[in-house]
Structure formats: C-alpha cells, structure tokens
Amino acid sequence: MRPTISRLALLAAAGLALASCQSSPKTAPVSSGKSASLLAMEQVAISAHKCWIASKDPAFKSYQMANELNSFSGTPRFLLVPAKQYGGKPLLVVQAQGNSSRVDAFGPLMNDPLGARIGSDIARWQAGNPSCTAAA
Secondary structure, three states: OHHHHHHHHHHHHHHHHHHHHOOOOOOOOOOOOOOHHHHHHHHHHHHHHHHHHHOOOHHHOOEEEEEEOOOOOOOOEEEEEEOOOOOOOOOEEEEOOOOOOOOEEEOHHHHOOHHHHHHHHHHHHHOOOOOOOOOO
C-alpha cells in the first residue's frame, strides 16, 4: 500500500510542476467589437433620425435618411436623400472613417442655409449631447 501512496504523491507533484510551467491565459481587453467611427456614427445617426426625421422637423420634411452604418469598408455613414427618390443622389453625407471618432458632413445641403444648423447639430451630437436643440 505504501508504494501506491508514494506513486500518487509523486504523480501529484509532477502534475503541479507541469501546471506551474504553463503560461497563464492572456486576457484581451473587453470591447464591444465596434470601431470608434461606428460608435460615433451610431450616436450621431440616432440623434439625427430622432431630431430631423422622426420629429417631422419642417426643415427636413423633404428628405429621408438612408443608413449605411454597417459598412464593411470602415466608413459608416448615413445619407439624406430626397423623400420621394430614395435611390436619388445624396444631398448630405455624414460619415466617419477607420478608427477615428471624427464625423464629417458634406454635400449640397452643407452649402444651403440649413448647412450651419446641420454642422452645429452634428457637433453637439458627436460631443455626446443628444438634445435636438442647442442650449440657450
């Protein structure tokens, strides 16, 4: 019986020695799997839809939103197109690229009087303020 106990003790010691030689698993930082550009664009797109489209804002009544946030090109964006021409030429493109949280807006609407409001709304939403109007 003695040899069996000795063997078990030796086997346990060998197992512990081997286990201590193993490298500990490396833990990766937890992330949502979303790039900075997608996170920024989601925030801006949600606010734009809520404030411009869903609220039936008269300034945006002749436009509709086309979301392209799930772009595999690393350029999540949304477009404003004429309401009656969903496949029409975009009048506004709002996008972020790569791993940047910087949001750019361009297109013919940015040259209209509405462009200043669009720019200030996007800047406010990008900064984390989802409000539909600027603070007075």
